[in-house]
Amino acid sequence: MHILITNDDGVLAPGLLALAQAMRQLGTTDILAPDHNWSASGHVRTLDRPLRAREIKLEDGSTAWTCDGAPSDCVALATCGFFSEKFDLVVSGINPNANLGHDVTYSGTVTAAMEAAIIGIPAIAVSLDAPENHLGFLDYNVAAQYALKIARATVKYGLAANVLLNVNVPYLPADQIKGIQITRQGLRVYHNQFDRRIDPRGRPYYWTFGEVPGGIAERGSDIGALADGYVSVTPIQLDLTAYTMIPDISAWKWQES
Amino acid sequence: MHILITNDDGVLAPGLLALAQAMRQLGTTDILAPDHNWSASGHVRTLDRPLRAREIKLEDGSTAWTCDGAPSDCVALATCGFFSEKFDLVVSGINPNANLGHDVTYSGTVTAAMEAAIIGIPAIAVSLDAPENHLGFLDYNVAAQYALKIARATVKYGLAANVLLNVNVPYLPADQIKGIQITRQGLRVYHNQFDRRIDPRGRPYYWTFGEVPGGIAERGSDIGALADGYVSVTPIQLDLTAYTMIPDISAWKWQES
Numbered sequence: 001m002h003i004l005i006t007n008d009d010g011v012l013a014p015g016l017l018a019l020a021q022a023m024r025q026l027g028t029t030d031i032l033a034p035d036h037n038w039s040a041s042g043h044v045r046t047l048d049r050p051l052r053a054r055e056i057k058l059e060d061g062s063t064a065w066t067c068d069g070a071p072s073d074c075v076a077l078a079t080c081g082f083f084s085e086k087f088d089l090v091v092s093g094i095n096p097n098a099n100l101g102h103d104v105t106y107s108g109t110v111t112a113a114m115e116a117a118i119i120g121i122p123a124i125a126v127s128l129d130a131p132e133n134h135l136g137f138l139d140y141n142v143a144a145q146y147a148l149k150i151a152r153a154t155v156k157y158g159l160a161a162n163v164l165l166n167v168n169v170p171y172l173p174a175d176q177i178k179g180i181q182i183t184r185q186g187l188r189v190y191h192n193q194f195d196r197r198i199d200p201r202g203r204p205y206y207w208t209f210g211e212v213p214g215g216i217a218e219r220g221s222d223i224g225a226l227a228d229g230y231v232s233v234t235p236i237q238l239d240l241t242a243y244t245m246i247p248d249i250s251a252w253k254w255q256e257s
Numbered sequence: 258m259h260i261l262i263t264n265d266d267g268v269l270a271p272g273l274l275a276l277a278q279a280m281r282q283l284g285t286t287d288i289l290a291p292d293h294n295w296s297a298s299g300h301v302r303t304l305d306r307p308l309r310a311r312e313i314k315l316e317d318g319s320t321a322w323t324c325d326g327a328p329s330d331c332v333a334l335a336t337c338g339f340f341s342e343k344f345d346l347v348v349s350g351i352n353p354n355a356n357l358g359h360d361v362t363y364s365g366t367v368t369a370a371m372e373a374a375i376i377g378i379p380a381i382a383v384s385l386d387a388p389e390n391h392l393g394f395l396d397y398n399v400a401a402q403y404a405l406k407i408a409r410a411t412v413k414y415g416l417a418a419n420v421l422l423n424v425n426v427p428y429l430p431a432d433q434i435k436g437i438q439i440t441r442q443g444l445r446v447y448h449n450q451f452d453r454r455i456d457p458r459g460r461p462y463y464w465t466f467g468e469v470p471g472g473i474a475e476r477g478s479d480i481g482a483l484a485d486g487y488v489s490v491t492p493i494q495l496d497l498t499a500y501t502m503i504p505d506i507s508a509w510k511w512q513e514s
Binding site for chain 1: 495
């Protein structure tokens with residue numbers, strides 16, 4: 001087993017180290033992760049400039065690689081030539097905030113796993129539902145143990161082509177987590193607002209702000225599972241076709257429009 | 258009808274002007290588009306810095322706004338406060354290259370429309386399948402007329418919540434286009450490679466390269482429709498759940514892993 005670890009928070013994020021340490025129980029790991037935070041960066045491929053990569057030491061003395069591209073660039077670079085051995089699994093995370101509902105197309109954590117799935121490698125994105133107002137230290141151990149459990153099962157049972165797993169872990173002690181629930185993507189509720197301000201030279205600028213995204217905690221959804229104290233495992237596919245709408249749109253009369 | 262026009266090539270791209278001119282036949286248009294090219298930028302929300310917007314004149318003397326954010330930032334800013342009137346439709350494009358298959362999560366053109374759908378506004382992404390080796394001038398008129406036709410029908414018939422349309426138009430004279438086909442997302446074939454080079458100071462850097470992405474021209478898919486000379490209209494949804502995998506994964510035995 002050869003496992004690539006990446007994330008969107010940057011190679012020195014504690015969530016990445018906890019994930020790498022857990023994954024070493026499953027196989028040989030290599031790390032190639034961004035050199036800075038790419039949260040809400042989306043599914044990026046850097047085309048107009050080359051990427052730089054350099055070797056660094058992590059807190060536990062182990063070796064990692066970091067590069068100046070996005071999480072999805074890291075996955076492409078790592079799996080398409082940078083490391084000579086092929087990868088059997090890509091695991092991205094552990095993100096300190098949950099990636100639920102519509103977050104998936106924004107999330108660097110999830111789009112790194114999407115990139116792996118497009119390249120044809122089984123992939124898992126792992127996020128921790130830490131409280132928004134946490135002050136620094138987060139314990140990633142419980143989430144890392146669930147990531148290991150889910151990675152083991154993924155290797156054993158396999159994933160269909162073009163499918164990845166989006167895993168979210170409640171921020172609870174291990175004995176308060178009720179188990180794993182296989183879920184669908186829930187409905188996020190965003191509160192987009194912009195604050196218009198004037199700079200000292202009299203020119204306007206616009207800050208995005210708004211309450212922390214909420215969500216509808218429906219049973220069976222990722223949001224519902226977390227709210228009930230379960231780890232959510234949502235299979236995500238790269239085929240975004242809204243199949244149920246094809247018959248409707250096929251009946252539209254174009255000659256009248 | 259109040260229509261927002263944006264793109265990922267930058268506000269001065271000729272595809273945007275052609276699109277805006279066509280959409281003026283359907284309603285009042287406002288333009289807020291990026292100030293530079295954001296191709297392959299993904300679904301971005303700029304959180305850590307404010308956005309700047311400024312008014313400019315387009316080639317036909319009309320007024321547009323441009324901002325230093327990504328296409329999806331432009332949509333959020335435009336629809337969440339920058340313009341005081343609400344929008345009924347967001348149209349993104351016209352991109353000079355097709356956005357087919359797995360391109361949809363990378364594409365700034367498509368993710369701008371995704372942002373609108375998340376905000377709750379019907380949205381259409383429009384791309385032209387221009388030859389890769391074209392040398393500058395492209396005729397966007399045929400694509401703009403199809404965009405208008407499809408926008409009219411979208412307004413008339415409506416789209417389900419969290420669904421947008423991804424439109425691709427062959428680069429053919431109007432009388433050689435066979436019509437509109439409602440399609441599913443096809444299978445792109447990417448050729449990811451990295452070229453390792455050494456800079457004059459002896460440090461390596463990595464260029465992504467590779468043949469132009471291909472695709473499997475299956476009947477019923479966006480790629481197949483374009484190959485047959487049709488305009489493809491693919492309904493895209495924001496729910497990425499791989500529903501067919503939920504029963505499989507629900508049968509995984511966690512205690513053994």
